[in-house]
Amino acid sequence: MNPGITRKGFLQAAAGAAALVAFGGTLGCDPAPRIRATATSAQAGQVWSFRSRPDLHAPVIEVNKNLPGTAPGYIFIAAKNGPVEAGPGQDGCMILDNDGQPVWLRLLQNEDMDVMDFKAQTYKGETVLTWWEGQHTGYGQGEYVICDHSYREIKRVRAGNGFEGDHHEFLITPEDTALITIYNKVPWDYIPVGDNVYGKVLDGIAQEVDIETGEVLFEWHSLEHVGLEESYTKPYDYFHINSIEVYDKDHLLISSRTTSTVYKVDRKTGEVVWRLGGKNSDFEMGQGTRTTFQHDARRHPDGTITIFDNGNVNRVEQSRGIEVEVDEDAMIASLAREYTHPDKVLSATQGSVQVLPNGNVLVGWGSAPLFSEFDHDGELIFSAAFPTESETYRAFRFPWSGQ
Secondary structure (H helix, E strand, O other): OOOOOOOOOHHHHHOOHHHHHOOOOEEEOOOOOHHHEEEOOOOOOOEEEEOOEOOOOOEOOEEEEEOOOOOOOEEEEEEEEOOOOOOOOOOEEEEEOOOOOEEEEEEOOOOOOEEEEEEEEEEOOEEEEEEEEEEEOOOEEEEEEEEOOOOOEEEEEOOOOOOOEOOOOEEEOOOOEEEEEEEEEEEOOOOOOOOOOOOEEEEEEEEEEEOOOOOEEEEEEHHHHOOHHHOOOOOOOOOOEEEEEEEEOOEEEEEEOOOOEEEEEEOOOOOEEEEEOOOOOOOEEOOOOOOOOOEEEEEOOOOOEEEEEOOOOOOOOOOEEEEEEEEOOOOEEEEEEEEOOOOOOOOOOOOEEEEOOOOOEEEEOOOOOEEEEEOOOOOEEEEEEOOOOEEEEEEEEEOOOOO
């Protein structure tokens, strides 16, 4: 990847179009002066057109609410086409301010590629940008990119043992390893052909790799620990792994969409310690704690777990972000907080919940083209929308200072 244009250098760079061509699909810009970015007449209000880079067309993000009290930092999204038709503008990574103005872009020129899970993480003590890029059809086949604060690519991470890296998770641990998701199609003799024309099943794999060396340090297979009978769908995608989290130094937290279950897994043996939700929950599930086809299960220092509950197969009115208190002694799960959109947003796929340093919560609504921030009392204080044909797998807010 080529470096983007920094804020300081934008005006000088904008004076020479020939110099800008060398930056490929990457653009950095000062978000304040609107003269540098104007909507095109062909798709007014839906696409940014940059006078210095007429080849770049980013989807316009419409901010519907922006009240005082939002957490510091910028919004990180990876815009992509929706499942039915292509959205306006190009797909790619976007850093936005609270007015929806682009601060930095990396837009794709190749329509056969996707980028997903764009965020800031820490690697070797430095804040970096990371994302997945590749091809996906519900699950991905690609690799993971790490860029430094100057937007220079410093590492590409690939899955080990001959697998392709999936887009659902790329989480850098404090040990500078990466937790990644993998989908592997395997023959399965116990599936009648009438129930599964493939005669195969997707094995959900969680892999930990050393970022520097590529060595596989840990590998967990759903088919070795979770039976097909736990799924709410017929094979072939019986598990659909969609997030991995460090629970503690000895355990991982793994989310399975199609079993509607969050699993605590022993980091050494791979054994399932407990199940939260689903058909075989080890917890007494309090009111409002059950999820269906959920995403993005995260454990926090106070022991609570946040989850994006899609709810789309349970005939509910809306999706939600939830915070669950988990008592591992009494084995009781209780609902601590719930975050819903006043427009009763229902998201069929994807989604994220991020607890911010000031206690606010940012919810990415997945296949519903929205992302929102709530204060600690659950009040909606920020909300923004994509063009209707676009979406982002996850949405985040991070402090960021590029150079």
